[in-house]
Amino acid sequence: MPKITYIEHSGTEHTVDVAEGLTVMEGAVTNNIPGIDADCGGACACSTCHVYVDPAWVDRLPPREEMESDMLDFAYEPQDNSRLTCQLKVTGDLDGLVVRMPEKQI
Template sequence: MTTIHYIEFEGPTHEIDVEDGWSVMKGAVYNAVPGIDAECGGACTCATCHVRVDEAWADRLPAPDPAERDTLEFAKDVGERSRLACQLKVHPGLHGLVVHLPESQT
């Protein structure tokens, strides 16, 4: 298990132990973290699992692939640290990862 910190837009932090091999999105959905809609179920087609990776982690993740970059164009308030949580695979090297949830996914 790897601990991921999900920070709501203007709310609490959810510290969740997520199964290695799952996505950051799946960890949020299975633990009822508000703010991750995940309408496409992790298929990288809807952008409703948009998160902003904390600045301390931005350089520690692989760059988004072209499909993720294209899908992020449909997300609201995208920034330079925006990612789709469905595309971030959990592994022990992500222990302590912090992601910030946007105000809205739509």
């Protein structure tokens, strides 16, 4: 099972196993990771699962689709490495992924 590290804004790290086929957001919710609110349940209809992807991983992820880019306009302080975790499907290739939560979700 791929391991994903979620880092809270405070710096607290949570490294958990996430089953392939789930999204990075579902992995956070299933493992009670604070900082991923997931208000829309993964429908890409909000920005409350926003994270900053570790620079080493940015180019290893599939590109954003237009709907994700549009929703990131509503995220708190989006950056070039911002992603919505509901749009990142977990595969074996994501083993070791590191994401950081923003100060807050909006």
